[in-house]
Amino acid sequence: MIDRRFRWCFSVVxxxxxxxxxxxxxxxxxxxxxxxxxxxVAPPATEVSVVAEAATATEPHAATEVPEATQPSGATETxxxxxxxxxxxxxxxxxxxxxxxxxxxRAFADGGLMPPLYTCDDEDISPPLAWEGPxxxxxxxxxxxxxxxxxxxxxxxxxxxxxxxxxxxxAAGTPAxxxxxxxxxxxxxxxxxxxxxxxxxxxxxHRYIFSLYALDITLDLEPSATDKAVLLEAMEGHVLxxxxxxxxxxxxx
Numbered sequence: 676m677i678d679r680r681f682r683w684c685f686s687v688v689x690x691x692x693x694x695x696x697x698x699x700x701x702x703x704x705x706x707x708x709x710x711x712x713x714x715x716v717a718p719p720a721t722e723v724s725v726v727a728e729a730a731t732a733t734e735p736h737a738a739t740e741v742p743e744a745t746q747p748s749g750a751t752e753t754x755x756x757x758x759x760x761x762x763x764x765x766x767x768x769x770x771x772x773x774x775x776x777x778x779x780x781r782a783f784a785d786g787g788l789m790p791p792l793y794t795c796d797d798e799d800i801s802p803p804l805a806w807e808g809p810x811x812x813x814x815x816x817x818x819x820x821x822x823x824x825x826x827x828x829x830x831x832x833x834x835x836x837x838x839x840x841x842x843x844x845x846a847a848g849t850p851a852x853x854x855x856x857x858x859x860x861x862x863x864x865x866x867x868x869x870x871x872x873x874x875x876x877x878x879x880x881h882r883y884i885f886s887l888y889a890l891d892i893t894l895d896l897e898p899s900a901t902d903k904a905v906l907l908e909a910m911e912g913h914v915l916x917x918x919x920x921x922x923x924x925x926x927x928x
Contacts (some may be wrong), residue, residue, distance in 0.1 A: 800848040839859070849871060894906075
C-alpha cells in the first residue's frame with residue numbers, strides 16, 4: 676500500500692516538473708523570437724528611410740542644375756536681341772570712325788627726321804602734308820607748326836588757316852602769300868614774316884610739331900597780321916578734331 680502511494684506521488688511530482696520545464700522553455704522562446712524579429716525588421720525600415728532621404732537630397736541639385744544649364748542659352752540670346760538694333764549702333768561707330776583724322780607727310784614719318792630740303796640748311800620750303808578722316812561738319816582747316824624745344828620760348832614756324840573744307844593736302848613749297856588762290860590765308864611766324872619758315876635749330880635735335888585743326892567755322896581774321904596766339908583764341912570752341920605730326924631736325928654742319 677505504501678509502495679503504491681510512493682509510486683503515485685513520484686509520478687505526480689515527475690509530471691509536474693516536466694510540465695513546469697516545458698512551460699518555462701515555451702515562455703522563454705517567445706520573447707527571443709520577438710526580439711530577433713524586431714531587430715531584423717528595424718534595419719530594413721531604417722535603410723529605406725535613408726535611401727528615401729538620399730533621393731530627396733539629390734532632387735534640389737538636379738533642380739539647381741536646370742537653371743545653370745539655361746543660363747548660357749540666356750547669355751547667347753542677349754547678343755541676338757542687341758543684334759536686332761545693330762544697324763544704328765554700326766552707323767554710330769562708322770560716324771565716330773570718320774572723325775578720327777590722320778595727318779601724314781610723304782617727306783618724313785611721324786617722329787622721323789625731316790630732310791634738309793625743308794629747312795634753313797637747304798631751300799627752306801614747306802613740306803608736303805596730307806590728311807584724311809575729318810568730321811563731316813568741317814567748314815575750314817587751320818594748321819600751325821612750332822618748335823617747343825627752342826631756347827627761351829616756343830618758336831612758331833607756320834600759321835595757316837581758312838583752308839577749304841574739301842582740301843586734303845598742302846603741296847610742298849606753299850607760297851608765302853597772305854592769301855592763296857583757294858582762299859587759304861597765312862599769318863605771321865616768329866621771325867616775324869608771313870608763310871612757312873623751316874627748322875633752323877641753334878643746337879641739338881628739335882621737334883617740329885605740325886598741328887591740324889578741323890573747325891566748324893571760317894575764321895574772320897586779318898591775313899598776315901594774325902599770329903598763333905590770335906589764331907588759337909579765334910578757334911576756341913570751334914575745334915571739331917585735332918591731329919599732330921612731329922618731325923625732327925638737327926643742323927647739318
